[in-house]
Amino acid sequence: MxxxxxxxxxxxxxxxxxxxxxxxxxxxxxxxxxxxxxxxxxxxxxxxxxxxxxxxxxxxxxxxxxxxxTPRPPREYVSGEGFPYLGRSYRLLVVDESPMPVRLVRGRLQLRRDSVDDAASALARWYRKAAEPWLRKRVAPWAQRMSVDVTELRVLPLGFRWGSCSPDGKVNIHWATMQLLPDLVDYVLVHELAHLRHRDHGSAFWQTVDRAMPGWESRRTRLKQAGPELWLPIR
Ligand SMILES: [Zn+2]
Structure with a gap:
């Protein structure tokens, strides 16, 4: 072993x-x-x-x-609370009127007042919507570099996993990943793309990760540290 x-x-x-x-x-x-x-x-x-x-x-x-x-205080969804997005913290601003329940405007995460009671779901939907185009664009050069075909990329709540994939090229990424710094999101992507070649975490798997992303070890360590700090409402 x-x-x-x-x-x-x-x-x-x-x-x-x-x-x-x-x-x-x-x-x-x-x-x-x-x-x-x-x-x-x-x-x-x-x-x-x-x-x-x-x-x-x-x-x-x-x-x-x-x-x-984790000893995090529960979120109250009031103006001033910070929510991470791609490694930066954005303050919440509860507004009376907005075309959308949640949107990012001039560095503030606007939450429409009539959505406050449902804020956790509204915010999770916002992360998910922001994640899809961003991740699809982001994954393309990695897929090319690693010579794998990503046939579908979906953003989902995945419980305690950052990502999952199936051998036919479907990759799922947790929406909460969008709270991480971009270089840690890259590690999550590379990890899943390597699983398209190797299902397990054997030495061939890690060689694939290493070829695509030398120095991945420090990212994995930082990912482990970052995980508990993220905002993750229980579904
Ligand atoms: Zn894995």
């Missing part, structure tokens, strides 16, 4: 190997990352079986972390 990131179903698990362990130790961290400490002799298929069997427990823990894990 090699240390690294292992994807099992919809779960990404960071694997470390210990010669002292005789059983698999699974932990859901405060920032909702999953770690597995495994015995040296364990193989990947066996670990995948253990993780699959523990799936319901892991998902319950993830939901718990989402609800209580």
């Amino acid at each position: 090699e240390p690294g990131l292992l994807r099992v179903g919809d779960l990404d698990v960071y694997v470390t190997v210990s010669d002292k362990r005789r059983t698999v130790g699974l932990t859901v961290e405060r920032d909702a990352t999953i770690t597995a400490v495994v015995p040296l002799t364990l193989d990947e298929a066996r670990l995948a079986t253990v993780i699959t069997a523990k799936g319901p427990w892991l998902h319950a823990k993830l939901r718990e972390r989402a609800a209580t894990g």
Whole structure:
């Protein structure tokens, strides 16, 4: 068993190997990352079986972390609150009249007063709408560079995942990704495009990532740190 990131179903698990362990130790961290400490002799298929069997427990823990894990105060959707967009914070401005429930005008994120009660959904829709053209444009040069075909790019709520994809070239990206700095969005895109070639997180997968984006490791670290800071209302 090699240390690294292992994807099992919809779960990404960071694997470390210990010669002292005789059983698999699974932990859901405060920032909702999953770690597995495994015995040296364990193989990947066996670990995948253990993780699959523990799936319901892991998902319950993830939901718990989402609800209580990060000590962020709940959003109130009042003027002055900051919401990140491509790494910059934009202040909310509640306005009486606007052609749209949410729109970005002169550096302020305008929220129409009659949408305040439904603000979480209205804002999530705004991120989603902004994300689609931006991401489609952004993914094109990466797809070309990595020689993969993206047949469809959709922006969706994806729970705890940044992205997902299917072998026929369909790529899904979480709308919350639009809160990240553009170079971290690029990492999410490259990661998913690499999955079009390699389903798992084996060494061939990471080689593909590395060829497209040398120095990706620091982006992955920053992504892990940025995740818990983002605004992510529970659907
Ligand atoms: Zn992955």
